[in-house]
Amino acid sequence: MQFYNQNLHSRxxxxxxxxxxxxxxxxxxxxxxxxxxxxxxxREGVGGSEFRQLIAKTKKRFLPNxxxxxxxxxxxxxxxxxxxxxxxxxxxxxxxxxxxTLQPDPFATVEAARILSKEGFEVxxxxxxxxxxxxxxxxxxxxxxxxxxxxxxxxxxxxxxxxLKTMRQYFKNIPLIIDxxxxxxxxxxxxxEIGFDAILLNTAIAKSKNPxxxxxxxxxxxxxxxxxxxAGLMEKRNMAYASTPxxxxxxxxx
Amino acid sequence: MAWSILGSGVTxxxxxxxxxxxxxxxxxxxxxxxxxxxxxxxxxxxPFCEGESAPDIVVKNGQLSVEWWDNHVSNVKKTGTIVIxxxxxxxxxxxxxxxxxxxxxxxxxxIEKDLKGRFSEGLFFPSEAFIDPRLALQExxxxxKNKGVSFHTGSPKGKIIDCTGMAATSSxxxxxxxxxxxxxxxxxxxxxxxxxxxxxxxxxxxxxPRANGRFMVGATMVESNDDSPxxxxxxxxxxxxxxxxxxAFAEARxxxxxxxxxxxxxxxxxxIIEQDGKFYINGMxxxxxxxxxxxxxxxxxxxxx
Numbered sequence: 038m039q040f041y042n043q044n045l046h047s048r049x050x051x052x053x054x055x056x057x058x059x060x061x062x063x064x065x066x067x068x069x070x071x072x073x074x075x076x077x078x079x080r081e082g083v084g085g086s087e088f089r090q091l092i093a094k095t096k097k098r099f100l101p102n103x104x105x106x107x108x109x110x111x112x113x114x115x116x117x118x119x120x121x122x123x124x125x126x127x128x129x130x131x132x133x134x135x136x137x138t139l140q141p142d143p144f145a146t147v148e149a150a151r152i153l154s155k156e157g158f159e160v161x162x163x164x165x166x167x168x169x170x171x172x173x174x175x176x177x178x179x180x181x182x183x184x185x186x187x188x189x190x191x192x193x194x195x196x197x198x199x200x201l202k203t204m205r206q207y208f209k210n211i212p213l214i215i216d217x218x219x220x221x222x223x224x225x226x227x228x229x230e231i232g233f234d235a236i237l238l239n240t241a242i243a244k245s246k247n248p249x250x251x252x253x254x255x256x257x258x259x260x261x262x263x264x265x266x267x268a269g270l271m272e273k274r275n276m277a278y279a280s281t282p283x284x285x286x287x288x289x290x291x
Numbered sequence: 292m293a294w295s296i297l298g299s300g301v302t303x304x305x306x307x308x309x310x311x312x313x314x315x316x317x318x319x320x321x322x323x324x325x326x327x328x329x330x331x332x333x334x335x336x337x338p339f340c341e342g343e344s345a346p347d348i349v350v351k352n353g354q355l356s357v358e359w360w361d362n363h364v365s366n367v368k369k370t371g372t373i374v375i376x377x378x379x380x381x382x383x384x385x386x387x388x389x390x391x392x393x394x395x396x397x398x399x400x401x402i403e404k405d406l407k408g409r410f411s412e413g414l415f416f417p418s419e420a421f422i423d424p425r426l427a428l429q430e431x432x433x434x435x436k437n438k439g440v441s442f443h444t445g446s447p448k449g450k451i452i453d454c455t456g457m458a459a460t461s462s463x464x465x466x467x468x469x470x471x472x473x474x475x476x477x478x479x480x481x482x483x484x485x486x487x488x489x490x491x492x493x494x495x496x497x498x499x500p501r502a503n504g505r506f507m508v509g510a511t512m513v514e515s516n517d518d519s520p521x522x523x524x525x526x527x528x529x530x531x532x533x534x535x536x537x538x539a540f541a542e543a544r545x546x547x548x549x550x551x552x553x554x555x556x557x558x559x560x561x562x563i564i565e566q567d568g569k570f571y572i573n574g575m576x577x578x579x580x581x582x583x584x585x586x587x588x589x590x591x592x593x594x595x596x
Contacts, residue, residue: 057559061558087468087516
């Protein structure tokens, strides 16, 4: 699997907010076997360097994000600052339309994606399952899309599974990462089974009772879901279909 | 002079008190230009609530600290803590209940009468307590002075016990700051007897009553060593939370805002470190009042046997 020409093995991207301590976060990162961790910059600013140095010891690739931004200008400025701080062109573009629902603002996201792509950023846009917004983001320069499963932190899983399946079929060769809303490993498996390329997670692991164990659970679930997708799921039937042959059994109706 | 304690925040004063009680000779060296992080603390002695995100050691040692404070200062209030959430964030309250122990489900209005009719369900932690941190620190300091301990800003003369929090950053590798913002307001229309925690998925906050109609609200948690004044966002979010607890707070008068940097190690647990001929007691994170007494007793045991 490749994101912007980078070869990757793990299909789990991990958020770094809200853990009980940096120590537990670092252990969870290792347990998850992720290769990409996403880190915010908007609130912490330059003063957050001690925290960033701690998690840099994991040697994972940083995907800085624009969490907390509500306008194009804020997001672009945060991305530019992130490029300097993290020395990467990668940016997870997240522009929030409403502080309570944390829905992405698709208009601002497309506009910011265009500006950032022109400036040489490799943009990971947080979006919905809307196909036209997805097309506009690709046209603006994004090479992958990150649709939500459900609102950020809600843990509801895939709220519009039919819409997400359509998106998967529509953008056949574009990497699609489910970003936000996954609350349980079973939901992550479901997303992987229908062919999504990867999952980005934070709250479900950070706020569990034991984040390190939960990171392990998600790692294995995502792996299982991917293998199941490759193996090809059976179709559902309306009737039972016995898997053992009936030939030779006594016919009780005689 | 046997011991020189650097820093007169909650850590320094607890260490000084514990040493003094063992008959040790000591002095406390203060830096007049630095305001201790504990000056901005909530003063909640809430080991069970903290267990929501802190490890068991904090819960266990925190319980011992409640008794220590009760034996050393006069303003410990053993009233318990109430935890509530707005109706749409009830899942946060259920999560909080799952992560903590020693609580009961209550009608918050039956415990705290000014919450009557505002929140249908809440969690009550009856064995928790709180203090006014500024009064408590003042009292510890006065008690030490009365026992002949000198407080000065000159050079240390004894063996150094560094309790300077973030000021020790250059000596302690891995010590980082977690920025916290708080405010104090005054309102005489609402009367609460105990700390109230309002849960929210992004901006949980607590309200602690102080004397004379004052309340302290805290505190943000930002992974940053920036100690500049409170941000507009923190102020807006904390005031919104306070308004959600009781609308009469809308007419409150804001007395003070403050920012402190909590000294923290990667596991957010404090440590006693012996290094370069000095002792360092640091990394209280958000648990200074909850853990400093136990750490002080451990330290005294470690050096005096």
